[in-house]
Amino acid sequence: MKFLKITLLSVLTLLLSHCKDAPTITKTVTKVAVEQHTDPSGFTYETVTNDPTGLRLYTLDNGLKVYLSQNDEEPKIQTYIAVRAGSNYDPKEATGLAHYLEHMVFKGTDEIGTQDYEKEKVLLQEISDLYEEHRKETDPVKKKEIYKKIDEVSLKASEISIPNEYDKMISSLGAEGTNAHTWFEETVYKNKIPANELDKWLKVESERFSQLVLRLFHTELEAVYEEFNMGQDNDFRKAFAAMLDGLFPNHPYGQQTTIGTSDHLKNPSMVEIHKYFDKYYVPNNMAMVMVGDFEFDETIKKINDTFGALKKKEVEHPVLPKEEPITAPVVKEVFGPTAEYVSLAFRSEGIGTKEEKLLTLADMILRNGTAGLIDLNLNQKQLVQRAACFTTFLNDYGFHEFTGSPKADQTLDEVKDLLLGEIEKLKKGAFDEWMISAVINDLKLTQTQQYENNTALASAYYNAFIHHEDWKDKVAFLDELKKISKQELVDFANAFYKDNYVVTYKRKGADKNITKVENPGITPVQLNRDKQSGYLQEFMAIKSADLKPKYVDYKKEIKEEKTESGLNVAYIENKNNDLFSLNIIFDMGQNNDKKAALAAGYLDYLGTDKYSPEELKKEFYKLGIDYYVSTAADKTYVGISGLKENLDSGLVLLEHLWSNAVPNQETYAKYIDKIAKGREDGKTQKGNILWSGLMSYGKYGENSPLRNVFKIKELQAFDPQELVNKVKELKNYKQRIFYYGKDVAAAIASLDKNHIIPENLLEYPEKTTYVEKETGGNVYFVDYDMVQSEMLFLAKGSEFDPAKMAASRLFNTYFGSGLSSIVFQEIRESKSLAYAAQAGYSTASKKEDSNYVYAYVGTQANKMPQAVDAMMDLMTNMPEAEEQFNAAKEATLKKIAAQRITKSNIFWTYESLKKKGIENDNREEIYNTIKNMTLADLKKFFIENIKGETYNVMVIGNKKDVNMKALSKLGKVQEMNIDYLFNYEKDDTNVKL
Known part of the structure; x- marks a missing residue:
C-alpha cells in the first residue's frame, strides 16, 4: 500500500474516547x-503534511x-475527469x-x-438548422413536419x-464502470482501467x-427523455x-432540475449545446483524478503530453441569485403511488463555511x-417506521434534511413533530x-475505510475540485471539529433551527x-x-504492456486455527490498518427455520438485565464497535467489527447481549407492527414488485421462498420469549469463525474467554x-401507476455447470451488458426504444440450482410492443460481428488479468465458490477458455443455451x-394481486385475466 499510511499513533488517538469513562477527545491538532515540490522532469506539485x-x-x-x-x-486506476459545469449553468430557456x-460527449x-x-458534418449542420427551426415553430402540425425532416x-x-466507437475502445481496454x-x-x-492501459486511455480521452x-442526436435525445420518464x-x-x-x-438549485423540463428536452438547440461545451469544457475548468497503480513522475508527463495540448480559455461562471432568509415554514406536497413520508429541510451556508462544520457535528x-x-x-x-437525517453542502448553499416514515397509525404531521422534538x-x-x-472518531473510522477504496478516495478528490476546496482543509476537517465545544454546538443549534424549514409531504395519490408524450x-x-x-x-493497433492474471490459492491464503473448544477459525491478516471484523458463521438460515430472521431482527430492539436497549447502543458506540445478527437463506x-484494540470489550458486550437479552411484549408488538407496515410500504415500490415479487413467482410459482412467510396474525401470536431463546x-449449533484483522492470537484468546459453547454442538x-x-407461456402482469413500463423475460436453463462460466461471461460482455453490447446498441442506440436494456446468461449461485436466460x-408504455419485438428478435437471432466479438473477448480477458481478490474478499469469494462446488480459483480456467474461443464458439453457446428458450414474462406498468x-x-396473461405475490393476508387469491 502506497497511499494508505495510517499510523499506530493515529489509531491510538481514535481510541481516546472509546473507553467506558469516555474522556474528552484530545485537543491536539495535527499540523497541516x-x-x-518539483519532480525530476520539472513538474511542480503540492502535498499536504500528515x-x-x-x-x-x-x-x-x-x-x-x-x-x-x-x-x-x-x-x-480509478479515473475521473471532472468539469465545473452542471445544471446551475444551463440557460433558463434550455x-x-x-x-x-x-x-x-x-x-x-x-x-x-x-x-x-x-x-457527415454537412448533414449535421442541416440537422442543427432544422432543430433551430423546430424550436422556434409554435404550430404543432408544422413542428411534426420539421421533426420528420430531422428524422x-x-x-x-x-x-x-459509426456508433459506439468510444465505447468499443474503452471496453477493449478492460475498463469498468464506464459512465458519467x-x-x-x-x-x-x-x-476504472487496467494500469497497463494508461497510455491508450489518455490518448482516447484527450481526443x-x-x-x-x-x-446521432435525436436518438440519444429520446433516450434522455426515457430518463426523464x-x-x-x-x-x-x-x-x-x-x-x-x-x-x-430563486437559485438554480431549486429552479433548474438536472434533467430539465419536458418542453426544453423536446425543443433542444444544438447551437446552445456547442456554446456550452466551448465555454466550460476547457482545461482550466477541469480536473483529472487518478488513484491507483502508477508512478507519479512518468504519469504526469504522459498527462501533460496529451491533455496539456488542450487550449486554455477564460471561464466566467454566471453570478447566481441570492436567497432571502426563510422566516416561516414552507409547505410542499407531492403525490405518487409509493409509501408516504415527510421531510424537513433547513437551508445552510455552503462548503467551506463554519456552518458546514457545525452541521456535520449536529x-x-x-x-x-x-x-x-x-x-x-x-x-x-x-416511535416511527423509520427516521433519518443527512447533510448536503454545495458551493453556494447547503441544507440539513430530516426524513420520517409513519407507522400505520400515524399522520405525517405526527412524524414531523417527533423529528422537531429531537x-x-x-x-x-x-x-x-x-x-x-x-x-468525531466515528467519522474518522469511516474516512479510514473510504481511503482504502480507490473509487471513494478519487471521489473525495473530484468533489474537492468541484467545490473549490483546498485539500489541506479536507485533511484538517476532523481536527477542526475537535475544537467545537458542546456549548458552541448547542448555541448554534438554537440559532439555526427555527421555523425556517421546508416541509415536504410525500402523499399517496395520483x-x-x-x-x-407520443412515441415520435x-x-x-x-x-x-x-x-x-x-x-x-x-488505436487498436497500439500494443500495451502485458498484464498477467494473478490467481488465489485459497487454502494457502486463508489460514486456520482452532479455539480451545474446537471451533475452526479461518483468518486473514489485515495489513493496512487496525480495523477488524469477527464473524461467527452458522451454516443454517431461514430455509432451516422460518423464525430465524424474525428472531434476529427482534434482538436489535432489546436490552438486557444490565442495560436498556438505548444504553446498550451507547456502550457499543463508545467502543467504536458495530455488532450484528443477521440471517440469509442458508446462513x-x-x-x-471496529477497532482491534476494543475487540475484547466488544465481544464481551456482544456475548452479554446474546446470553442476557430480555424480551419485552410491548417492544415485540411494535416490532410486528413495523413488519406489517414494512410489507405495506414494500407493496408500493415498483422495483420490489418486479425484481422480488414477480421475479420470484416467475422462477418458483406459488411455492417460493418469498411466499413462505408468516402472516401478521401468526407473528402477533408468537411468544417473544421463544424468539429470544x-x-x-x-x-x-455447529459453527465456525472468520476473523479479518491483526493479532489472530488475541482474537482467539478473546473467543476462548468470552464465547462459551457446549462440548457437543447440535446438527x-x-x-x-x-x-x-x-x-414459458406465462405473462405475469401488475398494474401500477407509472409512465414507463418495465419487462423482465426469464427462461430456466440447464443446471449449473462450471464449464459454462467462461462462455457465459464472454457472451454477456458481447451481447447484453455494457454500452458497447449488441442489446444496448440495437434497443437504445439504433431504435431509441429504451433508456435501459440488457440481457444475459446468469449462472446459478449454488451447484444444485439452474442457470437462467434473462x-x-x-420503456415508455407506447413503445413497449416495438421494444418487445426488438428484444425477442435479438434473443432468437444473435447478430454476428467479428470485430465486436474480438473487442469483447479482449475486454473480458483484460478485466480478469487486472482483477485482484484481496483482504477479507478472499474468504467471502471462496465461500461463494464452495457453494458452486468449486474449491479452487476457477478464473484461471475461465481465462484460458475465453482466450481460445472464437465467434463460432460463442454462436454455438448461443444456439445451445439461449436460442429457442421459452420465457416467463414479468411486466409492471x-x-x-x-x-x-x-x-x-407472449403467453397467457395473468394480472397478479400483489398480496398474493408476496403471500400477505389481505387477499390470498389471485386475479386472472
Whole structure:
C-alpha cells in the first residue's frame, strides 16, 4: 500500500474516547500545511503534511488540475475527469443542457465515430438548422413536419457515422464502470482501467475532450427523455425537487432540475449545446483524478503530453441569485403511488463555511446509525417506521434534511413533530458530553475505510475540485471539529433551527403533473458494425504492456486455527490498518427455520438485565464497535467489527447481549407492527414488485421462498420469549469463525474467554427446498401507476455447470451488458426504444440450482410492443460481428488479468465458490477458455443455451397505457394481486385475466 499510511499513533488517538469513562477527545491538532515540490522532469506539485492519502496535486500550464494518489494493491486506476459545469449553468430557456451534453460527449469527434467527417458534418449542420427551426415553430402540425425532416436527415447521417466507437475502445481496454453524471455544479466522466492501459486511455480521452460532434442526436435525445420518464416514476426524486424548490425559490438549485423540463428536452438547440461545451469544457475548468497503480513522475508527463495540448480559455461562471432568509415554514406536497413520508429541510451556508462544520457535528449527534438522538429516541423505541437525517453542502448553499416514515397509525404531521422534538433536544443539550468525541472518531473510522477504496478516495478528490476546496482543509476537517465545544454546538443549534424549514409531504395519490408524450416514431439508424474509423484502427493497433492474471490459492491464503473448544477459525491478516471484523458463521438460515430472521431482527430492539436497549447502543458506540445478527437463506451470522484494540470489550458486550437479552411484549408488538407496515410500504415500490415479487413467482410459482412467510396474525401470536431463546440457542449449533484483522492470537484468546459453547454442538435443522419450475407461456402482469413500463423475460436453463462460466461471461460482455453490447446498441442506440436494456446468461449461485436466460427493458408504455419485438428478435437471432466479438473477448480477458481478490474478499469469494462446488480459483480456467474461443464458439453457446428458450414474462406498468393485446402474444396473461405475490393476508387469491 502506497497511499494508505495510517499510523499506530493515529489509531491510538481514535481510541481516546472509546473507553467506558469516555474522556474528552484530545485537543491536539495535527499540523497541516501545504508543501511545494518539483519532480525530476520539472513538474511542480503540492502535498499536504500528515495527509493519509498521499495526494500530489499538479497544475498544468493550461490550468488543468491533476490529482494523483498511488495504491498498488491491484493493477488498476480509478479515473475521473471532472468539469465545473452542471445544471446551475444551463440557460433558463434550455434546462437539461449540461446533462444532455454529458450524453453527447460519448458520441465521438471528427476522428472517432465517422467514416467521412467532411460529408457527415454537412448533414449535421442541416440537422442543427432544422432543430433551430423546430424550436422556434409554435404550430404543432408544422413542428411534426420539421421533426420528420430531422428524422430523414438523421438517417442519412447515420449511414456515415459509426456508433459506439468510444465505447468499443474503452471496453477493449478492460475498463469498468464506464459512465458519467451531471449535477448542480459538475459533470464527471468515469472509468476504472487496467494500469497497463494508461497510455491508450489518455490518448482516447484527450481526443474525446478536444472537440464536440453532435452525431446521432435525436436518438440519444429520446433516450434522455426515457430518463426523464424514469424520474417521473420516482417519487423520491419528485419530493426532492419539491423540497429544493422550497429551499431555493430563486437559485438554480431549486429552479433548474438536472434533467430539465419536458418542453426544453423536446425543443433542444444544438447551437446552445456547442456554446456550452466551448465555454466550460476547457482545461482550466477541469480536473483529472487518478488513484491507483502508477508512478507519479512518468504519469504526469504522459498527462501533460496529451491533455496539456488542450487550449486554455477564460471561464466566467454566471453570478447566481441570492436567497432571502426563510422566516416561516414552507409547505410542499407531492403525490405518487409509493409509501408516504415527510421531510424537513433547513437551508445552510455552503462548503467551506463554519456552518458546514457545525452541521456535520449536529447531524451525527442527531443520527449516526447507532447512538444518535433520532437513532435512540425514534428508531430504537419504534416511535416511527423509520427516521433519518443527512447533510448536503454545495458551493453556494447547503441544507440539513430530516426524513420520517409513519407507522400505520400515524399522520405525517405526527412524524414531523417527533423529528422537531429531537431537534429541540439538541437545542437543549440533551445529549451526553462524550458524544462529540465519539462521533468525531466515528467519522474518522469511516474516512479510514473510504481511503482504502480507490473509487471513494478519487471521489473525495473530484468533489474537492468541484467545490473549490483546498485539500489541506479536507485533511484538517476532523481536527477542526475537535475544537467545537458542546456549548458552541448547542448555541448554534438554537440559532439555526427555527421555523425556517421546508416541509415536504410525500402523499399517496395520483400525480396530476405527469407529462405523457407520443412515441415520435424514430426511424432506426444505421449501426455500421462492419465499419471502423481510421482512428479506431490506429488505436487498436497500439500494443500495451502485458498484464498477467494473478490467481488465489485459497487454502494457502486463508489460514486456520482452532479455539480451545474446537471451533475452526479461518483468518486473514489485515495489513493496512487496525480495523477488524469477527464473524461467527452458522451454516443454517431461514430455509432451516422460518423464525430465524424474525428472531434476529427482534434482538436489535432489546436490552438486557444490565442495560436498556438505548444504553446498550451507547456502550457499543463508545467502543467504536458495530455488532450484528443477521440471517440469509442458508446462513446466519453473528459478528462485531471496529477497532482491534476494543475487540475484547466488544465481544464481551456482544456475548452479554446474546446470553442476557430480555424480551419485552410491548417492544415485540411494535416490532410486528413495523413488519406489517414494512410489507405495506414494500407493496408500493415498483422495483420490489418486479425484481422480488414477480421475479420470484416467475422462477418458483406459488411455492417460493418469498411466499413462505408468516402472516401478521401468526407473528402477533408468537411468544417473544421463544424468539429470544432461539437466538440464545444458536450457540448450541455447529459453527465456525472468520476473523479479518491483526493479532489472530488475541482474537482467539478473546473467543476462548468470552464465547462459551457446549462440548457437543447440535446438527442443523433440515432445510426447506424450493423447486424451480419450467418457464414459458406465462405473462405475469401488475398494474401500477407509472409512465414507463418495465419487462423482465426469464427462461430456466440447464443446471449449473462450471464449464459454462467462461462462455457465459464472454457472451454477456458481447451481447447484453455494457454500452458497447449488441442489446444496448440495437434497443437504445439504433431504435431509441429504451433508456435501459440488457440481457444475459446468469449462472446459478449454488451447484444444485439452474442457470437462467434473462432480458430486461424499461420503456415508455407506447413503445413497449416495438421494444418487445426488438428484444425477442435479438434473443432468437444473435447478430454476428467479428470485430465486436474480438473487442469483447479482449475486454473480458483484460478485466480478469487486472482483477485482484484481496483482504477479507478472499474468504467471502471462496465461500461463494464452495457453494458452486468449486474449491479452487476457477478464473484461471475461465481465462484460458475465453482466450481460445472464437465467434463460432460463442454462436454455438448461443444456439445451445439461449436460442429457442421459452420465457416467463414479468411486466409492471399502467394498465390504461399498456397494450394488453400485444402482451397476450407472449403467453397467457395473468394480472397478479400483489398480496398474493408476496403471500400477505389481505387477499390470498389471485386475479386472472
